[in-house]
Amino acid sequence: MTGIKDVAREVEMSTATVSRALRGLPGVTDETRQRVMEAARRLGYVPSPSAAGLASGQTRTVAVVVPFVTRWFFATVVHGAEQVLREHGYDLLLYNLGGDPDARHRVFETSLLTKRVDAVLVLSLTPTEDELTRLSALGRPVIIVGADIPGWATVRIDDVEAAAAATRHLADLGHRRIAYIGGATEGVLDFTAPTARLAGYRRTLADHGLPHDPALEEDGEFTVAGGLRAGRALLSLPDRPTAVFAASDEMAIGVLRAAHQLGLEVPEDVSVIGIDDHEMAGYFDLTTVAQSADEQGRVAARQVLCALDTSEWKPEQVILPTELLVRRTTAPYVGTAGR
Amino acid sequence: MTGIKDVAREVEMSTATVSRALRGLPGVTDETRQRVMEAARRLGYVPSPSAAGLASGQTRTVAVVVPFVTRWFFATVVHGAEQVLREHGYDLLLYNLGGDPDARHRVFETSLLTKRVDAVLVLSLTPTEDELTRLSALGRPVIIVGADIPGWATVRIDDVEAAAAATRHLADLGHRRIAYIGGATEGVLDFTAPTARLAGYRRTLADHGLPHDPALEEDGEFTVAGGLRAGRALLSLPDRPTAVFAASDEMAIGVLRAAHQLGLEVPEDVSVIGIDDHEMAGYFDLTTVAQSADEQGRVAARQVLCALDTSEWKPEQVILPTELLVRRTTAPYVGTAGR
DNA sequence: CTGAAAGCGCTAACAC
DNA sequence: GTGTTAGCGCTTTCAG
Numbered sequence: 001m002t003g004i005k006d007v008a009r010e011v012e013m014s015t016a017t018v019s020r021a022l023r024g025l026p027g028v029t030d031e032t033r034q035r036v037m038e039a040a041r042r043l044g045y046v047p048s049p050s051a052a053g054l055a056s057g058q059t060r061t062v063a064v065v066v067p068f069v070t071r072w073f074f075a076t077v078v079h080g081a082e083q084v085l086r087e088h089g090y091d092l093l094l095y096n097l098g099g100d101p102d103a104r105h106r107v108f109e110t111s112l113l114t115k116r117v118d119a120v121l122v123l124s125l126t127p128t129e130d131e132l133t134r135l136s137a138l139g140r141p142v143i144i145v146g147a148d149i150p151g152w153a154t155v156r157i158d159d160v161e162a163a164a165a166a167t168r169h170l171a172d173l174g175h176r177r178i179a180y181i182g183g184a185t186e187g188v189l190d191f192t193a194p195t196a197r198l199a200g201y202r203r204t205l206a207d208h209g210l211p212h213d214p215a216l217e218e219d220g221e222f223t224v225a226g227g228l229r230a231g232r233a234l235l236s237l238p239d240r241p242t243a244v245f246a247a248s249d250e251m252a253i254g255v256l257r258a259a260h261q262l263g264l265e266v267p268e269d270v271s272v273i274g275i276d277d278h279e280m281a282g283y284f285d286l287t288t289v290a291q292s293a294d295e296q297g298r299v300a301a302r303q304v305l306c307a308l309d310t311s312e313w314k315p316e317q318v319i320l321p322t323e324l325l326v327r328r329t330t331a332p333y334v335g336t337a338g339r
Numbered sequence: 340m341t342g343i344k345d346v347a348r349e350v351e352m353s354t355a356t357v358s359r360a361l362r363g364l365p366g367v368t369d370e371t372r373q374r375v376m377e378a379a380r381r382l383g384y385v386p387s388p389s390a391a392g393l394a395s396g397q398t399r400t401v402a403v404v405v406p407f408v409t410r411w412f413f414a415t416v417v418h419g420a421e422q423v424l425r426e427h428g429y430d431l432l433l434y435n436l437g438g439d440p441d442a443r444h445r446v447f448e449t450s451l452l453t454k455r456v457d458a459v460l461v462l463s464l465t466p467t468e469d470e471l472t473r474l475s476a477l478g479r480p481v482i483i484v485g486a487d488i489p490g491w492a493t494v495r496i497d498d499v500e501a502a503a504a505a506t507r508h509l510a511d512l513g514h515r516r517i518a519y520i521g522g523a524t525e526g527v528l529d530f531t532a533p534t535a536r537l538a539g540y541r542r543t544l545a546d547h548g549l550p551h552d553p554a555l556e557e558d559g560e561f562t563v564a565g566g567l568r569a570g571r572a573l574l575s576l577p578d579r580p581t582a583v584f585a586a587s588d589e590m591a592i593g594v595l596r597a598a599h600q601l602g603l604e605v606p607e608d609v610s611v612i613g614i615d616d617h618e619m620a621g622y623f624d625l626t627t628v629a630q631s632a633d634e635q636g637r638v639a640a641r642q643v644l645c646a647l648d649t650s651e652w653k654p655e656q657v658i659l660p661t662e663l664l665v666r667r668t669t670a671p672y673v674g675t676a677g678r
Numbered sequence: 679c680t681g682a683a684a685g686c687g688c689t690a691a692c693a694c
Numbered sequence: 695g696t697g698t699t700a701g702c703g704c705t706t707t708c709a710g
Binding site: 013014016017020029032051054055056057115 | 695696697698699701702703704
């Protein structure tokens with residue numbers, strides 16, 4: 001394997017100069033740099049990240065901890081982050097918890113992260129106190145995406161407001177029995193979004209003077225399957241809701257399916273709205289409160305890069321905008337006469 | 340940062356012994372190992388992968404090159420692979436091409452892979468001759484998932500047979516005008532699956548003595564959007580097909596949507612079948628030829644591990660089974676009377 | 679079973 | 695601008 005030494009010998013210079021030239025550091029003549037690059041290319045020089053890492057203490061790698069890569073939101077954030085990291089020469093180490101409580105434990109516990117990455121991106125999880133301690137112990141920038149953890153650098157949307165916007169849309173259409181499908185507000189894999197969205201829903205109901213009926217709140221586990229189940233339960237109610245707000249598009253799609261199975265028309269019999277603007281939302285004409293997962297990934301990655309080359313970096317909370325996208329699964333409430 | 344030296348000093352032994360003990364190598368008394376482990380834990384010792392990598396030449400990291408993390412199949416394969424790799428102490432470096440031709444070029448061209456990973460997993464791409472050369476030049480195990488590259492280690496399904504099974508199912512139901520929606524058989528990101536599936540479709544048509552109508556073959560780009568577009572085109576034909584075989588569930592879902600938009604009932608007016616058993620397939624009652632992406636990821640990861648600790652490893656081609664899952668989007672052809 | 683010592687390939691002060 | 699010189703923190707012969 002040809003190393004930096006070989007290149008140095010080839011151009012009859014010291015390895016230090018070669019190293020500087022190759023990395024684009026100042027203090028090297030343009031001509032020298034040219035010769036070095038040329039020689040490196042000719043010799044087929046390939047740098048050793050291990051050696052560089054050992055010597056410099058920087059791995060040019062960032063860890064991304066994700067609950068489930070298979071979920072649209074997470075995959076998309078990873079996609080966005082990878083894009084800008086790669087662009088800046090950083091590699092992305094994927095830690096997929098996959099719903100396995102042990103995996104989560106292992107990742108944080110045995111800090112495999114240490115000495116392996118320059119920074120960490122945590123997606124949507126609410127780290128426990130203990131995990132936060134370990135994360136700060138890393139002494140490296142940590143950016144949290146999709147969760148609101150006070151005091152930490154986060155990139156997310158305003159979940160309360162997103163849910164409020166969805167609920168408001170339904171209320172403005174005249175709906176009075178508005179159901180909510182969310183997710184567990186605690187558990188092994190806990191997120192802050194479910195709690196915030198539920199709060200936004202309830203607050204809006206109150207704001208509009210609408211009664212709060214606990215029977216209209218269901219857990220849809222943030223999956224299509226869960227949304228289908230919850231939707232079926234809700235829409236089979238004797239006094240069923242005329243509108244359903246699902247806290248994610250995947251659950252909303254499940255509700256659409258549930259309505260179909262029960263022979264209900266959307267939006268004639270029931271309005272449905274989600275959150276996300278999932279890639280499939282458009283094909284279902286699903287009205288939703290759009291957020292850009294991609295952008296959240298990119299912004300988070302930029303935060304990482306910024307943290308990495310700003311000596312005195314301080315955690316920042318950035319909130320990305322959401323937008324109500326009215327498509328065709330929501331319609332004005334027309335009373336029972338409309339059916 | 341406490342290193343191996345600190346642990347050595349603590350137990351009053353050489354770093355060599357500590358290293359051996361920590362890695363579970365033979366030639367260390369049980370008692371010594373106990374003391375070392377204990378001391379390491381107490382001191383909060385964290386190994387440095389860079390140092391270990393530099394000294395041993397092994398990074399305990401495998402690269403996974405994926406066309407689009409956001410696509411169900413790829414995300415699921417990654418999920419499966421990550422699971423077994425992590426279990427065996429390997430990290431997963433994600434290279435997401437994201438449809439960017441430059442990205443692809445960069446990943447293979449500037450062999451960032453070298454000296455950085457112990458093995459490479461390539462998902463679905465058909466590497467070019469040049470890329471294959473570079474891959475072999477790595478001198479490391481390379482496993483290809485979801486593509487048929489003769490001479491290389493691959494893990495995949497029999498795409499020809501999967502497509503044949505789907506087509507056969509439709510033909511057996513009495514359909515004679517069976518459309519096919521696939522993907523480009525060449526391009527920047529080219530896969531072998533589209534070609535194989537098209538072949539399976541055509542072959543089965545011929546086997547059943549059904550005419551081959553080029554007008555019934557559309558490109559759906561393997562996305563819901565593409566499937567919707569292709570489905571709309573196909574189902575708007577004057578003499579429209581009575582059944583549509585989409586080479587992926589995502590496209591099939593697009594077709595379902597197209598049918599709905601055109602006011603056609605599935606399966607009464609048109610039968611639809613896909614391939615994958617995508618997580619959403621069940622909710623659409625989509626008949627499909629199931630493949631386990633998860634399992635392909637796991638098997639591929641096991642191949643990697645095997646290759647890594649078998650000195651004389653030879654590439655193996657493993658083909659995983661598929662299964663026709665008849666749900667409710669396909670039905671017997673009942674002639675025009677049925678409409 | 680354990681230890682000594684020589685690197686692995688590069689970076690970073692510090693000289694010149 | 696460029697060279698010299700120490701390491702970075704491990705693993706790995708080779709001795710004992």
